[in-house]
Amino acid sequence: MARSRHSHPSAPRRYDVVLYGATGFVGRQTVAYLAAHAPPGLRWALAGRSAARLQAVREAVEAAGGAAAAGAGIVVAAADDERALRALAADAAVVLSTAGPFARFGSGLVAACVAQRTHYVDITGETPWVRGLIDAHHARAARDGTRIIPCCGFDSVPSDLGAWLVAQALWHRHGEPCIEVKASHTVRGGLNGGTLASALHLVASGQSAQAAQPFLLNPAGPVPADATAQAADPTGPCRDADFDAWLAPFVMGPVNTRVVRRSVALLQAAGDAAAQPGWRYQEWLRAGRGLGAALTAGGVSLGLAGGMAALHWAPARALARRLAPAPGEGPSEAAMDGGSFCCDLIGRTPGGHTLHGRIAGRGDPGNRATTTFVCEAALALALQRSDLPGGPDLGGVLTPATGLGRVLAERLAAAGMVVGALD
Numbered sequence: 001m002a003r004s005r006h007s008h009p010s011a012p013r014r015y016d017v018v019l020y021g022a023t024g025f026v027g028r029q030t031v032a033y034l035a036a037h038a039p040p041g042l043r044w045a046l047a048g049r050s051a052a053r054l055q056a057v058r059e060a061v062e063a064a065g066g067a068a069a070a071g072a073g074i075v076v077a078a079a080d081d082e083r084a085l086r087a088l089a090a091d092a093a094v095v096l097s098t099a100g101p102f103a104r105f106g107s108g109l110v111a112a113c114v115a116q117r118t119h120y121v122d123i124t125g126e127t128p129w130v131r132g133l134i135d136a137h138h139a140r141a142a143r144d145g146t147r148i149i150p151c152c153g154f155d156s157v158p159s160d161l162g163a164w165l166v167a168q169a170l171w172h173r174h175g176e177p178c179i180e181v182k183a184s185h186t187v188r189g190g191l192n193g194g195t196l197a198s199a200l201h202l203v204a205s206g207q208s209a210q211a212a213q214p215f216l217l218n219p220a221g222p223v224p225a226d227a228t229a230q231a232a233d234p235t236g237p238c239r240d241a242d243f244d245a246w247l248a249p250f251v252m253g254p255v256n257t258r259v260v261r262r263s264v265a266l267l268q269a270a271g272d273a274a275a276q277p278g279w280r281y282q283e284w285l286r287a288g289r290g291l292g293a294a295l296t297a298g299g300v301s302l303g304l305a306g307g308m309a310a311l312h313w314a315p316a317r318a319l320a321r322r323l324a325p326a327p328g329e330g331p332s333e334a335a336m337d338g339g340s341f342c343c344d345l346i347g348r349t350p351g352g353h354t355l356h357g358r359i360a361g362r363g364d365p366g367n368r369a370t371t372t373f374v375c376e377a378a379l380a381l382a383l384q385r386s387d388l389p390g391g392p393d394l395g396g397v398l399t400p401a402t403g404l405g406r407v408l409a410e411r412l413a414a415a416g417m418v419v420g421a422l423d
Contacts, residue, residue, distance in 0.1 A: 018047050022098075023050065025330040051076045080108065086112045092118050095109065098122070102150075113148065125252065141397060145395040158256075163345060165409060165420055177349065180347065183345045184344050187342075214228055216258045248284060248304075266398070270390075341360060341369055381404075389406075
């Protein structure tokens with residue numbers, strides 16, 4: 001991580017937060033969330049390509065009880081309109097984007113934010129696209145003190161922030177760096193069309209091989225062969241004594257692990273004592289105990305491998321598009337309210353000290369929880385910049401842990417989530 005050599009623009013922007021992609025499925029939820037949770041006086045706006053659709057979303061949220069939505073501005077900017085995107089970024093202190101697939105709709109917006117020195121967060125899980133952002137924008141964003149923070153949804157806040165909190169707690173309690181963190185996820189929720197569209201675009205664009213690289217998001221430099229072997233994504237079930245459970249490969253593991261490893265590398269470069277070389281991270285889906293759980297873990301492993309292989313076949317992708325929700329659609333309100341997630345983490349030091357951490361909450365992880373994560377990330381940038389890791393001038397293409405850290409953890413706890421070390 002690098003500190004800015006220039007102070008960030010001090011002139012106030014027209015808006016504190018602009019929600020880009022506000023007419024999409026998750027986008028509409030971000031509008032409702034800010035209408036319900038934004039502090040008085042927050043200046044915010046909805047952005048997208050259609051003024052009529054943006055106005056309809058604003059009116060629908062207001063009619064549903066979100067009276068604060070009435071004060072939200074409307075900003076029209078198509079994803080391919082460079083001039084409009086620059087004007088949007090120039091008017092915003094923070095841009096929050098839910099407009100995916102990000103490889104199709106996000107690059108121009110991020111470029112505009114970097115050019116205008118506007119902070120940015122999104123909900124992408126498209127790691128090859130994030131790699132492109134690092135290559136194109138990290139140096140300038142670091143120089144200018146602009147925080148570009150992708151992956152602020154369920155991909156990858158619980159994993160990234162959770163691993164960081166566990167490592168920090170181990171250092172402060174025992175004075176030893178963390179050498180390993182592992183996580184197990186329990187999830188209950190549904191799929192929205194935007195998430196599926198992003199996954200299908202990743203496969204169809206031929207970027208799967210790049211996404212499979214364990215250290216894809218790390219800063220440039222050689223990676224030891226033994227570290228690459230240890231970081232390989234799990235492909236089968238295992239019984240873990242620390243979690244006392246059967247585990248299976250987690251579908252989001254190939255995203256979350258890359259984000260955590262970038263955090264570790266950035267923290268090491270910054271001299272963080274809790275993140276010394278050799279820190280390993282891996283994660284799984286938790287199946288439970290007993291024979292039934294073992295069979296479930298085996299079934300999940302086979303199903304995930306078969307499903308990913310099938311998606312490389314164009315007819316299978318076409319069938320998935322027909323059967324799954326279309327972009328802009330997703331689970332019902334009742335289904336999202338009934339969802340939940342739990343990310344349990346265990347960290348270990350060289351001396352054998354261990355610590356259990358957890359980030360958990362109610363609500364569908366890919367929709368309700370993602371909305372909370374990304375909105376609180378944007379509010380942290382808009383309202384608490386001087387309290388963020390590295391001080392107000394830190395910039396670059398960062399991660400939730402390195403760009404938002406404890407400020408985001410405290411905001412999530414205040415929003416009702418379980419966040420932190422348990423023992």
